[in-house]
Amino acid sequence: MNGFKLAPQSVFTFQFIFVIFMTALLPVQPLFAQKKSSKQKANTVQSTILLAENEKSLYRVVIPAAATVHELKAAKVLQEYVLQISGAVLPIIESTKDTSRYEIVLGQNERLDELGLNINFNELKEDGFLIKTDSLRLIIAGGTEKGTLYGVYTFLENYLGCRMYTSQVKRIPQQKRIALGKINDLQIPAIRFRDVFYKVAWDAEYTDWHKLDHNEKGDRTDWGMWVHTFNELVPPQIYYLEHPEYYSLVDGKRIPTQLCLTNSKVLELTIQNLRKKVAQNPAATYWSVSQNDNRNYCTCDQCRAIDEREGSPSGSIIHFVNQVAEQFPDKIISTLAYEYGRKAPKHLKPHENVNIMLCSIEVNRDKPIPDDATSEDFRRDVEEWGKIAKDIIVWDYVIQFNHLISPFPNLHVLQPNIAFFSRNGVSAMFEQGNKEVGGEFAELRSYLLSKLLWNPALNVDTLMNDFLQGYYGAAARPIRTYIDEMHAALRKSGANLRIFGSPNDAVTSYLTPALVKRYEQLFDEAEKAVAQNPELLERVRIAHLPLHYAVMEQAKKNFSGENGVFIKTSEGWRIRPDIRSRIDPFTDLCIRQGVTLIKEWSTTPEEYRSAMYRLFSQGMNEHLAYHKKVQFISPDPGKLPREATAMLTDGVRGSHDYAFNWLTFAGQNLEIIIDLEEAKPVKRIESAYHQYAFWLTILPKKVEYFVSMDGKNFEQVADIANTLPIDQYGGQQRDFIADFEPRPVRYIKIKAYTLGNTPEWHPGAGRPAVMRVDEIVVE
Structure with a gap:
């Protein structure tokens, strides 16, 4: 992707300059057109229609005598926006009224026959449309569903310079004079059914403006x-x-x-x-x-x-x-x-x-599907289904599920992937993003995906630069640089990008410590550029959230040292200030924005904050069992990772993310013995477990603790039953803690009993429960 090279300036200055620019260069040419008449002349400079001037217009909007709901809406939308742009009011009349030279003819209109205009509505199908000038008339005629409405929104965007970046952020240029050159713009969508599953795209007008097939609740009617x-x-x-x-x-x-x-x-x-x-x-x-x-x-x-x-x-x-x-x-x-x-x-x-409904859940996101050697099987499946099925919808994935807010540099694959599906007969696409509020560049992704589903041949750089300038104003350039450099780092590394990955997977590719420092500099620059505009500053800070999240997740994985949660000082282990200072602003901004979940199906912002504070309170604890040998009786140590004997006493705590710092196994009890190497006074034992019941990770039924001096004769000191249900599917952690009278102890035995197979009513019915255990603490 090319760098974005506009000088920093306020969004208001940009809009003012844009209005002057648009007025000077009228007639406005379309951003794209899938099909054009051979008679259309490129770069027409002679105006043929003066639509409005000095808040007045000779034009009226003509609707069919029996206009559909969508044609009526198209007329009102056109009337409203022309009024906002120019101050001119366009009357809306039915085609039964007398003919005028100054008309905007909308929809499948009787007036078209009167004028001898032959439009192939069969070609337009449901959503296609034609925007055409005919002498002094403007015609916007669409297919049987929302084609005419889509044509009006495209006319506003491509010919009058309007934009709708989000439901709350529009650009409506003010023009005293609206003049149009010759237009012959026929558009038929490449993908017949288009759904972008981001909550930011569920607004009713956003849905129609960007030609999506869902309602204001995200449902497909x-x-x-x-x-x-x-x-x-x-x-x-x-x-x-x-x-x-x-x-x-x-x-x-x-x-x-x-x-x-x-x-x-x-x-x-x-x-x-x-x-x-x-x-x-x-x-x-x-x-x-x-x-x-x-x-x-x-x-x-x-x-x-x-x-x-x-x-x-x-x-x-x-x-x-x-x-x-x-x-x-x-x-x-x-x-x-x-x-x-x-x-x-x-x-x-x-x-x-x-x-x-063909799903692309397994493919990598670091390379386009057509170019990725690891996607060969998927390409074959797309082609094979295309040979035998008449109706295919692709369920595609554009977000990192385990970490909805994490940096996920996949913007470079969106266009080639959609184009690949279109070439192979796919007529419908469901782009799964985030059903919750938020997600890395959710607004940008929704915008790009919506445009590309309509026409995969669009220039992504042009679309992205236009969005970034309109949405972030003077911060657009450093944010574009951030996007470009992160994508370049991923490509240079040769690493895979998967929807079930994490920021820790990227520590050697696009989220190295050096790169993170560079990204922080770019966001500092972006925030300074819009420091005097609170609205733009908030948007920049929201764009910064994924980087904060990545830093905190990597710190939990590292746990201690320069890039960890804890750092050792002359006074002992302390919380690293850089991490402590991030969690509250991160959580508070998530809440202000309306973010409900950090991970798919689990972890609210407050739960994330609580998990971090739990980690802070536990600290880096060099307890009595710290770095002591762990002997596994169950499960079989030969079936566990090599680091299993060390990870339960390494001082590193697991947190809300089950993917790291948890020892995981299925269908078996845990039974271990820890040798403290010498007799020591012991009064407390604890062990931590993780539950994510929807995906079969379930807390033990109970945990028992035993102590011994000789490693043969053990005394039970605690029997702790689990009381949490398994029908609450969010992520949960529980510490099973035993406090008892101090006594000399050399050996500790721990038994944690698995639930066994899940019951019939559970989503994983009949399958063995997974146990996840973390640090064993002895004090």
Whole structure:
């Protein structure tokens, strides 16, 4: 990406200069046009339409006699914005009124026939549009749904210089004179269904301006059910106990993780229950009949036979979904090509009314899909599904799930990835960002994705520079430099960028200590550039949040030393001031902005602050067991990481992120012995555990502590039961603490008892619980 080279200036100065610039260079040329008439002349300089001058206009807006809701809205939007731009009022009349030379003709209008203008509305379909000048008239005519409304917003943006960066940040240039040159701008979206799943994009006008397919709640009104629906269609809580055969056979046992797709009764129940849901929402076209969010699919003889024949578990899925689709010929039945079912079947083809939702969850984000050697399998799957499916929607991912606010330099892959999908027959895309408020450059990402889903051929640099200048004002240049340098560092490192990564994975690539210092300098520069503008300063500080977060996460991983949480002084271990000074401003700004979660499904800003303060209070503790040898009785030490014997007594505490500083194993009890090397007076033992129940990490049922002098004869000093439920799916930590009368002790034994397999009602039904344990503290 090229550097952004505008001199620092206030956003107000920029807007004033922009107005002068736009007025001087009229007529305004379109930012892009997917198709243009061969008669269109480039760089037209002669004005043909004087739309408004000195707060007056000869023009009126003509709507069809039976205008649709969207055509009526298009007329009112055009009227409102022209008034704001020029002060001129454009009357709105129906096409039944007398004809005038000075008309803006909107929609599928009778006036078009009167004028002898032949527009191919079949070509425009639902959302396409034509913006065209004809003599002194301006025509904005669109497809059967929101095409005309989209045409009006494009006219405002590309020809009148308006922008909508977010629902709260618009640019509406003031012009005494609006003059237009010849226009012949035909646009048909490359992607038919376009959804950007960022909360910042859920505003109703933002949605229409940027041509997205969701409502103000982020819902897709044309969809009756939306992914992972097997449990909803055949609920385990109703059927599993009496009919375990309805569910997956895994390792010889029926568990309610997925459906048995060759069981005729399952098919009957699915169709029956789906009919009820369709009856409750008959207007919806798309209905998802799709796998649950786990990998335990059925391996019974019948399901396995189909999957082996088709070369993929998608075989039994398509076999089942086709049968459901036959019963709903006027609906589209959607199913997932996701994880184990991503590969297309060899012989089966989805029925005409079956939609394939293909998910890109596994691919890297450091390189575009077409150029990434590790994405070869995914490219093949896209191509293979494209050969057999008539209707494909891609579920793409553009954020780091485990760390929603973390730096994630993937902006360079957005355009080539969307273009790749478009070339391979993908007609619908769902770009999953952050369903919560916030996320790194959420506003910028939403803006870019919306534009690119409409036209993947757009110049991303131009779009980005325009957004940054409009949204950050004089801080645009250092922020653009920050983006460019971080992306360049990732590319230079050759490291992978994955949606389930963390800032700690980037410590040798785009978040090295030296680079972090450089980024901090750029944000200092950005804040100084807008220091006199509180609104812009707040936006810059919000953009800075991900870097603060990365520094704190890396400090927790390092734990001690120059880049850790704690630093050793002549007075002992102390909290590093740089870390202590970040947590409160970080949390407070998250709360002001409306951020609800730091991680997907868990960790509010206040919970994050609490976790940090917990860490501060525990400190760097060189306790009696510090760096002492740990002997594992259970689980088998040969199946644990090499550092397991040291990590439980290394003084480094785990925190809210389960990905580091926690020893993890599944389906077994913990039993360890620690040798203090000599007898010492002991009065307190504690051990910490992590719960993230939705993803099978569950606290032990109970923890027992024992002490001994000889390592053979142990006395129990505590038996602590867990009282936290496993149906609260956020991240939680618990310290199991035992205080007792001091006594001489050399050996400590700890037993933590696993829950075993999860119960039937749990999302991970029947699977072994995972235990995560951290520091053992002896005092």
